[in-house]
Amino acid sequence: MSGLNVSPEIERLISLLAKLPGLGPRSARRAALDLLKKPDALMRPLSLALGEAAERISTCRICGNVDSRNPCHICTAPGRDKSIICVVQDVADLWAMERASAFKGQYHILGGTLSALDGIRPEDLNIAALIERASDPDLKEVILAMNATVDGQTTAHYITDHLSGTGVSVSRLAHGVPVGGELDYLDDGTISTAMKSRRPF
Amino acid sequence: MSGLNVSPEIERLISLLAKLPGLGPRSARRAALDLLKKPDALMRPLSLALGEAAERISTCRICGNVDSRNPCHICTAPGRDKSIICVVQDVADLWAMERASAFKGQYHILGGTLSALDGIRPEDLNIAALIERASDPDLKEVILAMNATVDGQTTAHYITDHLSGTGVSVSRLAHGVPVGGELDYLDDGTISTAMKSRRPF
Numbered sequence: 001m002s003g004l005n006v007s008p009e010i011e012r013l014i015s016l017l018a019k020l021p022g023l024g025p026r027s028a029r030r031a032a033l034d035l036l037k038k039p040d041a042l043m044r045p046l047s048l049a050l051g052e053a054a055e056r057i058s059t060c061r062i063c064g065n066v067d068s069r070n071p072c073h074i075c076t077a078p079g080r081d082k083s084i085i086c087v088v089q090d091v092a093d094l095w096a097m098e099r100a101s102a103f104k105g106q107y108h109i110l111g112g113t114l115s116a117l118d119g120i121r122p123e124d125l126n127i128a129a130l131i132e133r134a135s136d137p138d139l140k141e142v143i144l145a146m147n148a149t150v151d152g153q154t155t156a157h158y159i160t161d162h163l164s165g166t167g168v169s170v171s172r173l174a175h176g177v178p179v180g181g182e183l184d185y186l187d188d189g190t191i192s193t194a195m196k197s198r199r200p201f
Numbered sequence: 202m203s204g205l206n207v208s209p210e211i212e213r214l215i216s217l218l219a220k221l222p223g224l225g226p227r228s229a230r231r232a233a234l235d236l237l238k239k240p241d242a243l244m245r246p247l248s249l250a251l252g253e254a255a256e257r258i259s260t261c262r263i264c265g266n267v268d269s270r271n272p273c274h275i276c277t278a279p280g281r282d283k284s285i286i287c288v289v290q291d292v293a294d295l296w297a298m299e300r301a302s303a304f305k306g307q308y309h310i311l312g313g314t315l316s317a318l319d320g321i322r323p324e325d326l327n328i329a330a331l332i333e334r335a336s337d338p339d340l341k342e343v344i345l346a347m348n349a350t351v352d353g354q355t356t357a358h359y360i361t362d363h364l365s366g367t368g369v370s371v372s373r374l375a376h377g378v379p380v381g382g383e384l385d386y387l388d389d390g391t392i393s394t395a396m397k398s399r400r401p402f
Contacts, residue, residue, distance in 0.1 A: 005299040007269040009254045016247045020224075020232040027223040033293055034222050035251065036258055036267045043255040046217045050248035053210045053233075054240045066237045068208040091234055098206040 010036070062133075064109030064126050066091055074107060081105040083140040087130060087159065089113055089147060097145065105143075108133065113151040114158055122158060130159065134166045144172045211237070263334075265310030265327050267292055275308060282306040284341040288331060288360065290314055290348060298346065306344075309334065314352040315359055323359060331360065335367045345373045 006014075010032060018028035035043040059065070060072035067073055074080065074094075084105035088094050094107050110125045122128075134142060142163060146152035160170050176194040177186060207215075211233060219229035236244040260266070261273035268274055275281060275295075285306035289295050295308050311326045323329075335343060343364060347353035361371050377395040378387060 005275065006267075006296065007258065007274065009250070009257050009269055010267065013247075013250045013254050016243065016250050019243055021235050022224060022228040022231060023221075029293065029296065030223060031221045032254075033267075033291075036254065036292075039255045039258075042217065042220055043251050046214075047248050047251035047255060049210070049214045049217050050236065050244050050251065053214050053237065054244040054248060056210055057208065057237055057240075066207075066211065066234075068210050073208065074206065091237075092230065095207065095230065 062129075063107045064091075064111060064129075065094060065107060079104070083138055084143065085130070085133060085139065085141070086143045086145050088145050089152065089155075093145065093147075103143075108142075110146075110155065113146060113149075113155040115151045125155075127159065127162070131162050131166075134163050134168050139168055141169045141171060144170065148173075148175060263330075264308045265292075265312060265330075266295060266308060280305070284339055285344065286331070286334060286340065286342070287344045287346050289346050290353065290356075294346065294348075304344075311347075311356065314347060314350075314356040316352045326356070328360060328363070332363050332367075335364050335369050340369055342370045342372060345371065349374075349376060 013035070014025075014028050014032045017023055017031050018025050020028075023031060035046070056068045057066050058068075058070050060067055060070055060075055062071045062075045065072040065074060069076065081104055085108050086097060086103050086105060087108045087110060088097065089110050089112060091109055094109060097103050097107070108126070108130045110127065110130075112120055112125055114120055114122060114125065130142075133139065142159075144156040144159060146156050156172060163170050174197065175190065176197060177183065177190065183191065214236070215226075215229050215233045218224055218232050219226050221229075224232060236247070257269045258267050259269075259271050261268055261271055261276055263272045263276045266273040266275060270277065282305055286309050287298060287304050287306060288309045288311060289298065290311050290313060292310055295310060298304050298308070309327070309331045311328065311331075313321055313326055315321055315323060315326065331343075334340065343360075345357040345360060347357050357373060364371050375398065376391065377398060378384065378391065384392065
């Protein structure tokens with residue numbers, strides 16, 4: 001922030017805000033000013049919320065979700081199906097699933113995907129715990145809900161290989177035309193997959 | 202955040218982050234997750250920085266700047282010219298001026314512009330204090346550095362009217378082609394202003 005003639009408290013606030021994803025130096029300055037204009041309505045509450053979250057939130061030792069309880073409230077919810085695990089890359093994907101309300105089982109968060117390019121190996125991900133969970137005789141199905149990218153699918157294949165022989169059935173999300181999507185804007189891979197996987201009407 | 206099955210601490214954090222300018226609901230979720238992944242590197246430091254700023258930063262009673270000192274470090278700097286005041290709309294504009302290092306006098310922050318549409322009247326802005334400062338016999342010049350918008354220029358005219366008779370000379374920033382700007386991308390108003398205000402080469 002050289003050249004910005006401000007007090008060290010403001011400089012520090014701006015440089016920390018600029019580390020948030022989605023905020024660059026300019027938007028961090030805007031956010032800092034907005035916060036400074038609303039000390040009681042926004043700055044103090046946000047400070048408290050961050051402090052509380054840092055204090056209380058931990059990573060669930062079963063599934064890898066972030067929650068104030070450990071095991072998390074999804075792992076311990078009595079109404080959720082314990083016989084089915086949906087494997088996702090990241091907590092953001094768990095949130096996306098929960099928003100869609102399309103799944104009432106358990107989750108398992110890998111914390112990323114295998115990637116030769118970024119040097120991410122199976123032991124860097126939360127895979128061993130998943131294979132251990134698969135040895136539970138009550139578990140019937142594992143749904144692989146990784147992103148439909150090369151790394152996501154590589155990871156899915158790796159997990160499928162390591163779950164074979166456990167007696168658990170492994171499935172993946174369907175590929176096809178997004179609901180509300182227009183064919184003209186879709187890539188060829190999606191269209192040909194949707195064509196191959198066509199269903200009776 | 203309905204449908205997002207998270208603990209209240211995370212929900213509260215997301216809803217506060219979403220109030221920052223430049224962050225919508227999706228980017229607030231991303232920022233919250235990023236913070237939760239870096240409790241010690243980012244979440245606690247940001248909480249502390251916000252708390253400290255809320256505690257220590259106030260609005261300068263002379264110029265309206267935000268600073269940990271009051272009067273602010275610009276108003277009290279011994280090396281800065283006390284005979285000239287640059288009037289800006291907002292603290293962000295003061296920061297922009299300081300980044301450019303083009304001015305070594307005092308500032309006065311209006312806190313906005315007059316706006317019939319938004320119902321912002323002269324008494325809603327920091328104008329009375331400016332006129333009082335103009336009665337200082339040491340003051341020689343007031344530079345009006347409002348944005349080159351209709352509201353900015355209306356405000357500039359209003360202030361000019363109220364400073365007439367104080368003996369202070371009033372100036373405004375030059376209009377013209379931005380340095381590095383291409384004529385083809387400029388609006389007609391800027392080009393014709395630059396043409397009228399042309400300078401000998």
